[in-house]
Amino acid sequence: MDHLDVLCNRIGGRPIGSSAYESATIWAAGKFMEWGMEVVLDEVGELPVGFNRGPWSGRMLSDEGMILHFATPSYTAGTKGVQRGHVLIEPRTQAEFDRMRERLKGAWVLIYGENEGWPIDFSALADSLRDSIKVVNDSIALENNKIKKENQENKEKGLPEKELQPLNEEPVLFYREMREAGILGIIQSSKTPIRVMYDRKNIMNMTFDNLPTVPDIKLDESQYYIIKQMTEERRYFLLEFDIRNQFRPGPIPYHNVIGIIPGTEYPDEYVIMGGHLDSYDVGTGGVDDGSGATPAMEAARLIMEAGGQPKRTILVTLWAGEEFGLLGSQSWVDRNGDKLDSISNMFNRDGGPTVTTGITVPAAMREDFEKICEPLNGINPDFPFKIEERQPSEKPEKAWGTDSGPFAVAGVPTITFNTGDTKGYNFSYHEIWHTERDTYDKSIREYQEHTAIVTAVVVYGIANLDHLLSREGYWIEKPVAEKDVVNKKKKNK
Numbered sequence: 001m002d003h004l005d006v007l008c009n010r011i012g013g014r015p016i017g018s019s020a021y022e023s024a025t026i027w028a029a030g031k032f033m034e035w036g037m038e039v040v041l042d043e044v045g046e047l048p049v050g051f052n053r054g055p056w057s058g059r060m061l062s063d064e065g066m067i068l069h070f071a072t073p074s075y076t077a078g079t080k081g082v083q084r085g086h087v088l089i090e091p092r093t094q095a096e097f098d099r100m101r102e103r104l105k106g107a108w109v110l111i112y113g114e115n116e117g118w119p120i121d122f123s124a125l126a127d128s129l130r131d132s133i134k135v136v137n138d139s140i141a142l143e144n145n146k147i148k149k150e151n152q153e154n155k156e157k158g159l160p161e162k163e164l165q166p167l168n169e170e171p172v173l174f175y176r177e178m179r180e181a182g183i184l185g186i187i188q189s190s191k192t193p194i195r196v197m198y199d200r201k202n203i204m205n206m207t208f209d210n211l212p213t214v215p216d217i218k219l220d221e222s223q224y225y226i227i228k229q230m231t232e233e234r235r236y237f238l239l240e241f242d243i244r245n246q247f248r249p250g251p252i253p254y255h256n257v258i259g260i261i262p263g264t265e266y267p268d269e270y271v272i273m274g275g276h277l278d279s280y281d282v283g284t285g286g287v288d289d290g291s292g293a294t295p296a297m298e299a300a301r302l303i304m305e306a307g308g309q310p311k312r313t314i315l316v317t318l319w320a321g322e323e324f325g326l327l328g329s330q331s332w333v334d335r336n337g338d339k340l341d342s343i344s345n346m347f348n349r350d351g352g353p354t355v356t357t358g359i360t361v362p363a364a365m366r367e368d369f370e371k372i373c374e375p376l377n378g379i380n381p382d383f384p385f386k387i388e389e390r391q392p393s394e395k396p397e398k399a400w401g402t403d404s405g406p407f408a409v410a411g412v413p414t415i416t417f418n419t420g421d422t423k424g425y426n427f428s429y430h431e432i433w434h435t436e437r438d439t440y441d442k443s444i445r446e447y448q449e450h451t452a453i454v455t456a457v458v459v460y461g462i463a464n465l466d467h468l469l470s471r472e473g474y475w476i477e478k479p480v481a482e483k484d485v486v487n488k489k490k491k492n493k
Ligand SMILES: [Zn+2]
Pocket: 276, 288, 289, 322, 350, 402
């Protein structure tokens, strides 16, 4: 938790490309060195620009007033200082656009759809896709005008009215035109806690001359609803935002941090443990993945503090860019093909601050694990540890959504500890997953501390065997019955 305190509360949220990510790599590398380990700052790639998130605030200026609860994705635009403006609901047809054309300048625009964490794509390709929907909407509107006219006549004759066709409510159909007209920003409704990620579609094409220009605000749905209603009623009020989303001139390289405890007898054989060092920055990565990276660091510290000298090499891997697509782990696997057959296991922790409850291993590893895990039930009676038997599972063809994925594809065993919220801290992964709630206080001290100790014992034990762990019966290459595969894949994650 001390490591996590530094990572979250001194350094902060840390997407790759941010100054905070660089601070995190320097700090973690420094810690490994301080504990007497070797360190590699392992360059993975470069981003064309970087991004630092500053503070953000907003309010509604009206009789009642309201402090606004919102967030913007990383690598999207901030405001030009404090910006105040009136509110419009976005146009869906050319006629609606023409009707508000002059009022768009200086307006905050409520857009359709619901926030899923990603910014609205501002690329020319996205504009052209939206253009085709506009054509459809214009023809629906034309049809609706005819129906309205008929209804007028029918009404006079006492005949029933025909229903209008609904318009397509794809968000920001007129994004390009609205930007050109000078809107201040777009506002979309969001469930809470608010989830925001980054501009995955455009990040690699960004340069300092073509950075995003329009703030992409995801607003608490209860406030969105009130503001939308007030706008429909054409009431007079303003919204004010101050969003300090800042960019950094690139290219910005990003690195895995790899702490090494060299093996004394089998230096070219490995046990890997770690988690990802990067996180989103709307929170501080207290859980995703501070709760995975820091127990691995602490396990390494414990091993070093105890004077551990394992027979085979322990790699403590703090991966870069997991959130941007497993960049660090995939790159390491691609560049270290010669090592993949010599890895006993890759331990990845990226599922929350829950406590170790056991481990599920194939029959061929059972004896080794019985021996290695023997001390674990003597650590803390609150946290019993159970070894369970793993059935072979199909080797995945595509990496699953965390850093053990590329290793599994390459055939490396990726056993993780079974974990649980055994004492009942009411932890919810969904609550923190890429949301504003992913902060230090969501991690669970006694779970994290116990997990670090268990990890140290098990990883050290595996590194100290006189053989690599057997891979017999771990993966199977051929597809088995569909149902089995799904069950096993779930378990394996
Ligand atoms: Zn994660």
